[in-house]
Amino acid sequence: MRVGKGYIVQAWAVLFLSFFAPAGAAGPASDGTVADKKPEQVEPLFVRPLVKIESGRNDSNPVWSPRGTFIAFERSVGDKKEIHITLRDGTLIQTVYFMLSDNGKETNFFFPGVSEETSYNAEITWSPDEYRFVYMSNGGEGNYDIYLQDLAVGDSLRLTDHKEKDGQAHWSPVADHLVFVSGRTGNGDIYLLDLTTRLLRRLTQGGKSYLYPQWSPDGKRLVMMHGSNENHHITLINDVTKPMESLKILTTWPYDNVRPIWSPDGEKIAFYSNYNLANDPMIWSIVVIAADGSDPTDGEGLAAKVVAMDVIPDVEVGPAWMPDSSRIVFVKNDRHEYNPIYVADLKEKTTMPVKTDTKMNHDVACSVDGGIAFRAQVDQWDQIHIMKLKN
Numbered sequence: 001m002r003v004g005k006g007y008i009v010q011a012w013a014v015l016f017l018s019f020f021a022p023a024g025a026a027g028p029a030s031d032g033t034v035a036d037k038k039p040e041q042v043e044p045l046f047v048r049p050l051v052k053i054e055s056g057r058n059d060s061n062p063v064w065s066p067r068g069t070f071i072a073f074e075r076s077v078g079d080k081k082e083i084h085i086t087l088r089d090g091t092l093i094q095t096v097y098f099m100l101s102d103n104g105k106e107t108n109f110f111f112p113g114v115s116e117e118t119s120y121n122a123e124i125t126w127s128p129d130e131y132r133f134v135y136m137s138n139g140g141e142g143n144y145d146i147y148l149q150d151l152a153v154g155d156s157l158r159l160t161d162h163k164e165k166d167g168q169a170h171w172s173p174v175a176d177h178l179v180f181v182s183g184r185t186g187n188g189d190i191y192l193l194d195l196t197t198r199l200l201r202r203l204t205q206g207g208k209s210y211l212y213p214q215w216s217p218d219g220k221r222l223v224m225m226h227g228s229n230e231n232h233h234i235t236l237i238n239d240v241t242k243p244m245e246s247l248k249i250l251t252t253w254p255y256d257n258v259r260p261i262w263s264p265d266g267e268k269i270a271f272y273s274n275y276n277l278a279n280d281p282m283i284w285s286i287v288v289i290a291a292d293g294s295d296p297t298d299g300e301g302l303a304a305k306v307v308a309m310d311v312i313p314d315v316e317v318g319p320a321w322m323p324d325s326s327r328i329v330f331v332k333n334d335r336h337e338y339n340p341i342y343v344a345d346l347k348e349k350t351t352m353p354v355k356t357d358t359k360m361n362h363d364v365a366c367s368v369d370g371g372i373a374f375r376a377q378v379d380q381w382d383q384i385h386i387m388k389l390k391n
Contacts, residue, residue, distance in 0.1 A: 174219035
């Protein structure tokens with residue numbers, strides 16, 4: 001899913017008071033004027049490119065494997081989109097560029113530049129043992145389906161085969177179960193696939209689309225966005241064995257709420273919302289609510305859960321939780337500072353910039369051990385960087 005009209009953040013000029021004020025931010029001086037003081041910066045242990053900086057291609061959407069051993073990311077070369085798997089030191093493990101053969105049954109794999117056909121491969125999700133992964137591909141034929149690949153095996157296994165698009169898959173953290181979105185009902189619905197038995201089960205029913213399902217850390221619940229156009233709500237399935245009976249809407253206010261992500265401890269859910277004090281639909285915030293649905297679903301109660309304002313939403317990867325479940329790494333919508341990376345501390349109620357010395361940052365992802373991967377622009381080309389904070 002690409003960032004749609006309602007997701008694109010263009011305006012940085014409308015500034016307003018944040019419930020969580022940046023540490024060391026500008027404040028009133030003794031004469032009543034505003035002091036020009038930059039906020040205190042977080043010094044990382046290191047920041048470096050994941051792989052060699054090169055022009056002619058754009059890298060994006062890094063995804064850490066569950067134990068932090070591997071990093072997968074998408075690479076665009078012209079119209080082609082590949083998946084690259086590397087170790088955290090940048091050593092290349094595997095490149096996936098998937099092509100269907102003429103009969104549609106056999107598959108071929110190509111390194112970049114070998115085939116003149118165009119294939120689009122994206123949206124990787126890892127197995128708990130981190131030696132398998134699932135991704136979405138059009139196989140060079142325009143029909144998007146879901147494929148399974150083993151790091152030790154060259155061939156991919158096609159998991160779905162439908163004329164409508166299948167994608168946005170997420171692998172259960174505790175079992176060989178996969179949830180994904182399919183348009184085969186005419187709208188986006190969530191399906192559960194047992195990878196062992198190949199049993200497929202539809203979990204949602206309704207006229208509006210369900211998108212971006214995410215398993216809870218215990219593998220028992222699902223959170224997703226539900227709605228249409230520019231009005232989505234965050235929705236919870238408390239029991240995947242009884243999906244419609246246990247479905248609960250967590251947000252009911254009139255703002256667009258997208259890309260919910262569980263905290264590592266499973267107690268909270270973070271998502272992007274275009275709620276803001278200026279009532280500007282192009283300005284986005286990060287909201288954190290209780291995963292059990294006990295927080296208010298609208299009004300001032302939900303507004304009090306905002307942990308960062310005027311952010312750039314990473315719709316493809318969602319809010320980036322640190323492993324302590326008390327901090328979120330995000331990109332500030334500040335063109336003057338080239339969209340810097342910040343850390344929101346939920347306990348201290350502060351937001352502080354991270355000194356990365358990178359520009360036009362995006363696609364932030366955190367590993368289980370606190371490693372941070374992100375996209376930054378170097379000489380007009382997007383490159384994956386990794387860093388580690390001191391604590």
